[in-house]
Amino acid sequence: MSSRTFWRLIFWYALVVLWAKPLAAQGPEFPQRAQEIVNQLYQRNVALAEGDDDQRRALTRMMIEQIVCEFGTDYGGKSADPTRPFSKDSIALKTGGKLYSWDWQNGSTRRPQIPPFRYDISDQTFIPVGCVQHLNQPAPGTPMPPAPSPAPTPAIDLGPVLQRLDQILGLTQQDLTRSEQTFEQLQRQHVDLAAQVAAHDDEPSWLRKHWRGITELLGGSLAVWLTTRAQQDQ
Numbered sequence: 001m002s003s004r005t006f007w008r009l010i011f012w013y014a015l016v017v018l019w020a021k022p023l024a025a026q027g028p029e030f031p032q033r034a035q036e037i038v039n040q041l042y043q044r045n046v047a048l049a050e051g052d053d054d055q056r057r058a059l060t061r062m063m064i065e066q067i068v069c070e071f072g073t074d075y076g077g078k079s080a081d082p083t084r085p086f087s088k089d090s091i092a093l094k095t096g097g098k099l100y101s102w103d104w105q106n107g108s109t110r111r112p113q114i115p116p117f118r119y120d121i122s123d124q125t126f127i128p129v130g131c132v133q134h135l136n137q138p139a140p141g142t143p144m145p146p147a148p149s150p151a152p153t154p155a156i157d158l159g160p161v162l163q164r165l166d167q168i169l170g171l172t173q174q175d176l177t178r179s180e181q182t183f184e185q186l187q188r189q190h191v192d193l194a195a196q197v198a199a200h201d202d203e204p205s206w207l208r209k210h211w212r213g214i215t216e217l218l219g220g221s222l223a224v225w226l227t228t229r230a231q232q233d234q
Contacts, residue, residue: 029118030091030102030114030118031071033070033071034067034070034071034075034091035112035114037063037066037067037070037135038063038091038104038112038114039112040135041059041062041063041066041134041135042059042111042112045059045062049105049110049111050110053088056088056089056105056110057085057086057087057088060077060086060087060088060089060090060091060104060105061077061086061129062132062134063091063104064076064077064091064129065129065130065131065132065134066132066133066134066135067091068129068130068131069131069132069133073128073129073131074093074094074095075091075092075093075129076092076093076094076126076127076128076129077090077091077092077126077127077129078090078092078099078101078121078124078125078126078127079124079125079127080124080125081124081125082125084125086127087101088105089103089104089105089107090102090103090104091104092121092126092127093118094126097122098120098122099120099121099122099124099126100118100119100120100121101118101119101121101124102114102115102118102119103115103119
């Protein structure tokens, strides 16, 4: 790159910066939400964006109508003068005694391309546009509907429940009392049985006391009988 070309580039760059800076310093920035509106309505209406001038004007008006709903009537359309038609791609803002505009559409690609600066067009004509909802956004200042109140919780009558619990507790107490009585009765029976077993061990029955004598008597009688029988057989 020659030195001459380099300095020519520097000159044009400085000229662009000096020209764009005053424009960028004028008026407010285009709101981020407004850019979202432009993009959303473009995506829903690409055929209008790529159509003839009247179709592009229809889409631009839709965008402005939605912006007016969300940002107020300071936004609108514009025309070069009262005898010219509604701009096909400009969104205007009237504020501080001045009129500004942004061209939302790239003339070649027909896609959204809002520049980082706005134009001071105070010598042109502002066209008011009414609010029309296209994205189901509430209009500014519209009170939000109150959130539905939660359904009141019905009062619960605990009387029957408590009464039933008392009945169950009473039955349980009765069962416990009967169990204690049965246990005490079994204890007494156990004591009586133990006493009887001890008495039986200490004082055995008549048969147990005389069993040896009986067995001896029977044994002797059997021996006598066997001896007598043997003698008779001889």
